[in-house]
Amino acid sequence: MSAPHPPKVAGIDSTVPTPAHTVAPVPPAPGAPSVPKAPAVPAPGTVLQDRLAGWVSDLTTLHELTERLARTGGLEPALQELLRAGAALVGARRGLVALEPADGLGPHTTLGLGLGRADLGHLETIPACALPYGTGTGTGTGTGTGTEIVHPDLFAEDGLDPRHREVAARLGYAASYALPLTTDAAARLGAVLWLYDGPAEPNERQRHLIGLYVRFAAEHLARLLEVERTRACMATIAEELLPSRLPRVAGVQLAARHRTGPRGGGDWYDALPLPDAALGLAVGSVTGSGPSAVAAMGRLRASLRAYAVMEGEDPVAVLSDLELLLRLTEPARAATALFAYCEPALRKVTLAGAGHSPPLLIGERRTEFAETSVSAPLGMLSCWEAPSVEIEAEAGETVLFYTDGLLHRTGDPMDRAFARLHTAAASIPRALRHDPGAIADHVLHTVLPDGLDSAGSEEDVVLLAARFD
Incomplete structure (x- = not known):
């Protein structure tokens, strides 16, 4: 009596047991005709998984590349x-x-x-x-x-x-x-x-x-x-508001360097001939950036020129008048400034500063900061006043004026930034000391190496060098 056949479930022939292990295929007998195998058809799920994996890979690649581009x-x-x-x-x-x-x-x-x-x-x-x-x-x-x-x-x-x-x-x-x-x-x-x-x-x-x-x-x-x-x-506007060329005055050579920030800043410089063969030199910085700071810088510089012509031999009076004007016309804005009255024939400089960094004397026998008094920026006090300082330069020495942007761009604390500036000035090669432009370039590139002088910093940088014959 034959055994009954088990029923089929879901199209699977249950009479064929699942092998417990993989058995190597038996090679065909010699001379027997080979039976071609049907091509393997991938399961629909496998095709979909491959396609999704490709899409994920492409999206990941695009995400990484666009992120790198966005960081530029x-x-x-x-x-x-x-x-x-x-x-x-x-x-x-x-x-x-x-x-x-x-x-x-x-x-x-x-x-x-x-x-x-x-x-x-x-x-x-x-x-x-x-x-x-x-x-x-x-x-x-x-x-x-x-x-x-x-x-x-x-x-x-x-x-x-x-x-x-x-x-x-x-x-x-x-x-x-x-x-x-x-x-x-x-x-x-x-x-x-x-x-x-x-x-x-x-x-x-x-x-x-x-x-x-x-x-x-x-x-x-x-x-x-x-x-x-x-x-x-903004750079063009700022340059147009600064001197297009420096004056020629007997007994002194001048050079200036200016680097503006991406939005335009309020750092400025000026040099103008004064009566009695004198020369007025000024550097300053207006708070803020953008068009309003550039416009304020232009107004401040124009006003200082007028005060310098009227009473330039007294730098304290010049800055006092400028402070009063700033406080009355722009009470919400502050500024730093330094004005120097130079007598090239005597190699004498009388200067006063309002919250500004001291100038640097550079010569063969000395490299030192001028000892100016500590004072508040313009517009910070109800009445600004600070004593003036006299500097007597020797033949061949250079007085270097600069704005705080030169120090801020270094990213160092102020004491270390001042030390870096002093070291850069002291390391000027002897062959460059006769040229104020070369002196300014050496200081600029030494204090701000690796392109920091032209990087997109928010800080403006101004250097004004005056070399006395």
Whole structure:
């Protein structure tokens, strides 16, 4: 009597037991025909997991790249980051970005990745209508989908500009991929191009990722462009409010250096001839930054010039008048100032300061701060007053005036910043001591090394050097 068959459940034949271990397949007998295996069909869940993993990977990559771009605070670092990240996304080794705002207000710049200045110069010789990144009147001979410009094989294209072919052969690239830099609010900002050593083009996934990244980059660049233009405008206004050139007075040589912050600050300097072959020198700083501080600086400097002409031989009276004016016209604002009445023939300097750092005497036999009295800034007290100080310089010595921004930009405590300034002045080479401009440059670059003198600090910096013959 045969045993009953167990029932089937959910289409599974329960008569076939699940093996407890894996058994190696039996090889076919020699001469037996081989039976082809059916191709493995991935389960729907596996396909979905792979697709989700790809999306997560792409989003993670974009997040990391856009975060790095967002951390850039200037146009040039942002453009360099755009080139590096884009090259990684499209699989290229070299590239360039051309910033050419359509409104014509600038700034205009071209930066390369893996390209030297000579290479960029060769690319600029290509006619505008045939540029591989399409900033000219045409879009080249490559194929494109909407805004991108693709040259998958330059040397196989018909009608390629001869100069473009010559430059490509010289620089060793055979394909290019370019995208414009545009935003919804602003017009075209420029274009970015990546170069391939051989025939190539990004695939669909790469194009999607680089399109998203460049769209974000264009918005970031548009914001940085506005900041850069505002900074340049404020710097221009500040420079126009300062002396366009220093006067020539017998017995003394003058030089000045000015570094303004990104929003424009209130640091200033002045030098004006006075009666009896005298010379008035002044440095100062108005609290705050931005257009209001720049305007206040201009008013303060103009007022001091008037007071210096009337009673410049008495620096205390000059600053007292200036303090009264500031307190009556701008009661919410304070300022520091230092005014010096110089007699070059006698090499004598009479000065008074209001909350300002003391000048520095630099010579062959001494490097020391002038002993000025401690006083409050202008606008801080109901009645400002401080005694004047006389300095007698020797032949060949330089009196260096400066604003506190020089000390603040170091990031050190004030005592250490003063020590750094003294060390920088004492280390001036003998060959530079005859030139006040070289003295100012040496002090500036020594106190603020590694580009701190031109960094985007909120602090203005002013140096005014007077060398007596």
